[in-house]
Amino acid sequence: MTEIMTHLSSARLTLRRWRETDAETLYRYASYPDVGNPAGWPPHTSVEMSLEVIRAVFSAPHTFAVALKSTDEAVGCCGVVPSEISCEKGIPRDDVEIGYWLGKPYWGQGFIPEAVELLTGYIENQLGHKRLWITFFDGNHKSKRVAEKCGFKYHHTANQNDCKELCYVRD
Numbered sequence: 001m002t003e004i005m006t007h008l009s010s011a012r013l014t015l016r017r018w019r020e021t022d023a024e025t026l027y028r029y030a031s032y033p034d035v036g037n038p039a040g041w042p043p044h045t046s047v048e049m050s051l052e053v054i055r056a057v058f059s060a061p062h063t064f065a066v067a068l069k070s071t072d073e074a075v076g077c078c079g080v081v082p083s084e085i086s087c088e089k090g091i092p093r094d095d096v097e098i099g100y101w102l103g104k105p106y107w108g109q110g111f112i113p114e115a116v117e118l119l120t121g122y123i124e125n126q127l128g129h130k131r132l133w134i135t136f137f138d139g140n141h142k143s144k145r146v147a148e149k150c151g152f153k154y155h156h157t158a159n160q161n162d163c164k165e166l167c168y169v170r171d
């Protein structure tokens with residue numbers, strides 16, 4: 001997929017590319033264990049680690065900072081999961097899985113459902129219609145609620161490395 005969009009906005013949020021200057025903010029929010037662990041990545045342990053993640057991981061196509069419109073602060077992340085990772089969970093290669101996380105101080109205000117609607121609109125309108133997926137570890141009630149509120153329905157459970165991942169789909 002080629003990168004088409006660099007900026008999208010809703011009432012409260014902007015989805016934009018990550019910048020190296022976001023490293024300190026990223027470290028602040030990504031160092032919480034209860035953000036990284038449920039999302040399947042290790043909590044950040046230094047600003048340098050966060051900078052490396054911005055350079056090596058968040059530079060991938062269709063990966064966006066979830067920034068507050070009022071301050072432009074990057075308080076979370078959402079984007080398209082690499083297809084090789086999605087395929088391991090039984091998701092067809094032509095479909096698109098989206099992933100997300102949000103800094104803990106901002107939980108519970110509907111920010112990620114708002115970001116998901118922006119991202120899914122972008123995928124459907126700019127990249128051509130794709131069947132969309134959200135997956136999460138069994139027991140991640142918060143992510144399950146995001147999927148449900150955004151109109152995704154349970155499809156199957158993938159068993160990976162002794163973990164059950166629930167796969168939700170939206171046609």
Ligand SMILES: CC(C)(COP(=O)(O)OP(=O)(O)OC[C@H]1O[C@@H](n2cnc3c(N)ncnc32)[C@H](O)[C@@H]1OP(=O)(O)O)[C@@H](O)C(=O)NCCC(=O)NCCS
Nearest residue numbers: 035038039100101102107108109110111112136142143145
């Ligand atoms: C999952 C996550 C992205 C949700 O983002 P969000 O913007 O807070 O989403 P919502 O505001 O819609 O809240 C979703 C649910 O989280 C729960 N929740 C909200 N605030 C909470 C809080 N402070 N503490 C615990 N749970 C909370 C509620 O069950 C809520 O559902 P409800 O609206 O039916 O009450 C966020 O909790 C997060 O980043 N969690 C850690 C990383 C993660 O799990 N990422 C997804 C991996 S698949």
